[in-house]
Amino acid sequence: MPTPNPTVAFVGVGRMGANMARRLHEKAFHVTAVFDAHRPLAEALAAELGCAAPDKLRAVSESADTILTVVTDDAAMRRIYSIGGSPDGDALLTAEGDVQNKLFINCATVSPRIHLEVEAAVVGRGGFVLEACMASSIPQARDGTLYLMCAGEERAFQRAEPVLRALGSTVRYLGRSGNAAKVKALVNMVMNINTAGLAEGLGLGAALGLDLTMLREVFAETGAGSRVLQTDGEDMQNRAHDCYFSAAHAAKDSGIALALAERAGLNLPLAAATKAQYDRMVAAGFGELDKSGIAELTFPGRGRSAGG
Amino acid sequence: MPTPNPTVAFVGVGRMGANMARRLHEKAFHVTAVFDAHRPLAEALAAELGCAAPDKLRAVSESADTILTVVTDDAAMRRIYSIGGSPDGDALLTAEGDVQNKLFINCATVSPRIHLEVEAAVVGRGGFVLEACMASSIPQARDGTLYLMCAGEERAFQRAEPVLRALGSTVRYLGRSGNAAKVKALVNMVMNINTAGLAEGLGLGAALGLDLTMLREVFAETGAGSRVLQTDGEDMQNRAHDCYFSAAHAAKDSGIALALAERAGLNLPLAAATKAQYDRMVAAGFGELDKSGIAELTFPGRGRSAGG
Numbered sequence: 309m310p311t312p313n314p315t316v317a318f319v320g321v322g323r324m325g326a327n328m329a330r331r332l333h334e335k336a337f338h339v340t341a342v343f344d345a346h347r348p349l350a351e352a353l354a355a356e357l358g359c360a361a362p363d364k365l366r367a368v369s370e371s372a373d374t375i376l377t378v379v380t381d382d383a384a385m386r387r388i389y390s391i392g393g394s395p396d397g398d399a400l401l402t403a404e405g406d407v408q409n410k411l412f413i414n415c416a417t418v419s420p421r422i423h424l425e426v427e428a429a430v431v432g433r434g435g436f437v438l439e440a441c442m443a444s445s446i447p448q449a450r451d452g453t454l455y456l457m458c459a460g461e462e463r464a465f466q467r468a469e470p471v472l473r474a475l476g477s478t479v480r481y482l483g484r485s486g487n488a489a490k491v492k493a494l495v496n497m498v499m500n501i502n503t504a505g506l507a508e509g510l511g512l513g514a515a516l517g518l519d520l521t522m523l524r525e526v527f528a529e530t531g532a533g534s535r536v537l538q539t540d541g542e543d544m545q546n547r548a549h550d551c552y553f554s555a556a557h558a559a560k561d562s563g564i565a566l567a568l569a570e571r572a573g574l575n576l577p578l579a580a581a582t583k584a585q586y587d588r589m590v591a592a593g594f595g596e597l598d599k600s601g602i603a604e605l606t607f608p609g610r611g612r613s614a615g616g
Numbered sequence: 617m618p619t620p621n622p623t624v625a626f627v628g629v630g631r632m633g634a635n636m637a638r639r640l641h642e643k644a645f646h647v648t649a650v651f652d653a654h655r656p657l658a659e660a661l662a663a664e665l666g667c668a669a670p671d672k673l674r675a676v677s678e679s680a681d682t683i684l685t686v687v688t689d690d691a692a693m694r695r696i697y698s699i700g701g702s703p704d705g706d707a708l709l710t711a712e713g714d715v716q717n718k719l720f721i722n723c724a725t726v727s728p729r730i731h732l733e734v735e736a737a738v739v740g741r742g743g744f745v746l747e748a749c750m751a752s753s754i755p756q757a758r759d760g761t762l763y764l765m766c767a768g769e770e771r772a773f774q775r776a777e778p779v780l781r782a783l784g785s786t787v788r789y790l791g792r793s794g795n796a797a798k799v800k801a802l803v804n805m806v807m808n809i810n811t812a813g814l815a816e817g818l819g820l821g822a823a824l825g826l827d828l829t830m831l832r833e834v835f836a837e838t839g840a841g842s843r844v845l846q847t848d849g850e851d852m853q854n855r856a857h858d859c860y861f862s863a864a865h866a867a868k869d870s871g872i873a874l875a876l877a878e879r880a881g882l883n884l885p886l887a888a889a890t891k892a893q894y895d896r897m898v899a900a901g902f903g904e905l906d907k908s909g910i911a912e913l914t915f916p917g918r919g920r921s922a923g924g
Contacts, residue, residue, distance in 0.1 A: 532806035
């Protein structure tokens with residue numbers, strides 16, 4: 309007799325992945341196993357949720373109907389799926405492993421072409437695969453209010469829907485594999501540009517002696533208004549850069565978008581200037597500040613004292 | 617017996633100034649005179665409103681209690697107020713002219729220090745002066761729904777209020793002279809950055825074969841959302857660049873902000889990259905397109921064919 313919800317396992321249980329696992333556990337999904345390259349993370353979460361923390365990826369894919377991956381970058385995706393590597397090493401997909409009818413949902417922000425490579429590998433072994441990029445952050449993962457941009461075969465999307473609806477308040481299907489990563493890269497590219505631009509506007513406002521609370525109000529009522537003004541404006545003013553979306557992530561995502569632009573032969577000077585700013589933050593050792601920390605580069609008198 | 621509304625006169629009756637004059641006329645203000653460096657504009661509007669079109673600025677200030685100026689740049693402001701020039705030439709303020717108790721409302725987007733220079737000159741002759749920068753465009757001028765950012769002496773603001781309330785749906789008092797120009801420069805700087813960034817996001821989306829209507833919807837629901845997405849996104853997609861706020865104006869306003877940043881010793885790479893894009897538009901002959909026309913620089917296959 310089938311369980312009412314599919315069994316689920318996780319690969320990558322940093323703060324995002326762990327909160328998604330907690331959320332599914334709470335919504336009566338059976339979380340069978342969690343895995344992380346940093347083992348203590350997996351062991352702590354396994355103890356919390358009462359599940360396994362196997363030391364082999366193969367054991368993760370064997371343990372559940374649906375495997376969610378939330379890894380950091382293209383290289384990690386290739387490694388866990390054994391793409392371009394040895395087929396005999398430990399991976400979710402192995403030469404002899406059976407992934408018939410299993411569903412893989414990949415939530416990391418990685419290059420669009422990685423999703424196509426993973427799709428080819430999984431579908432070739434009889435499995436289902438969906439990309440589900442997230443345009444939200446850690447609190448939304450815990451609350452099941454993620455914004456999920458999904459792409460892949462429609463049958464994979466349909467099968468994934470119960471899990472997706474438990475994780476997200478908005479679940480959008482954007483077409484074929486790779487599209488969600490493209491849209492996510494564009495969302496973050498534009499978001500990062502707006503963030504860097506807002507930091508310049510507020511920084512110059514501070515230099516001119518203006519009341520920044522008044523300035524933010526005027527921005528909100530005029531053509532300078534933006535979502536990042538709502539989410540990051542006050543934090544920039546108050547130097548409250550606890551991390552929701554790190555500067556290092558912003559630099560990485562801007563890099564994905566710029567690589568896509570380069571292949572398309574497009575010149576995007578704003579995106580390039582924004583990446584250079586986030587790269588400066590990372591180089592100065594502020595990569596783990598929130599993206600709002602870019603204000604530390606533009607406000608008068610902050611400069612290298614950033615981090616407060 | 618005083619009239620219920622002050623008499624008003626205008627200097628600078630391009631599309632903004634002319635619409636503001638029409639609006640005040642409609643709201644039962646007596647428009648006494650209109651002036652423009654391009655005389656046919658003034659003559660046509662004078663015929664429409666049944667007022668004078670004197671060929672001397674002195675006659676404009678003599679004709680009304682309140683004089684509104686809507687000129688193009690710092691040089692024009694200096695010229696009409698005879699600042700730094702010959703005191704004997706024709707100007708609103710002249711050596712022998714009496715501006716006792718007259719109110720001057722300056723609506724052009726000019727450098728903050730110009731407002732301080734004008735204030736010193738007007739107040740020194742017994743008059744009142746207010747800056748009233750507009751963060752809106754031509755249709756709002758006609759409808760009396762401008763967003764007005766005002767600065768100057770509080771008594772000048774109070775005296776100006778009946779006129780301001782007839783012109784604007786939002787009237788904000790931002791403190792001492794020059795503050796409104798500073799805030800306006802910052803609003804436009806951030807707006808222009810967001811516009812240039814949006815053009816890059818949609819342009820790259822087009823290059824990647826994404827459905828731009830879908831992409832704009834996702835932007836609106838995520839961290840990429842902004843006011844310019846609402847006002848300019850669809851126009852960028854459809855190449856609808858009829859002018860509300862010209863690229864040439866965007867270049868000028870970005871220049872004002874960058875000059876302020878330079879004096880403050882701030883490095884603002886996003887603002888600089890944005891100005892360079894608008895300067896490219898102007899150099900390519902697209903300066904009179906709307907600011908949304910910046911998409912012509914970033915969408916694949918548009919390039920020099922812009923203007924459609």
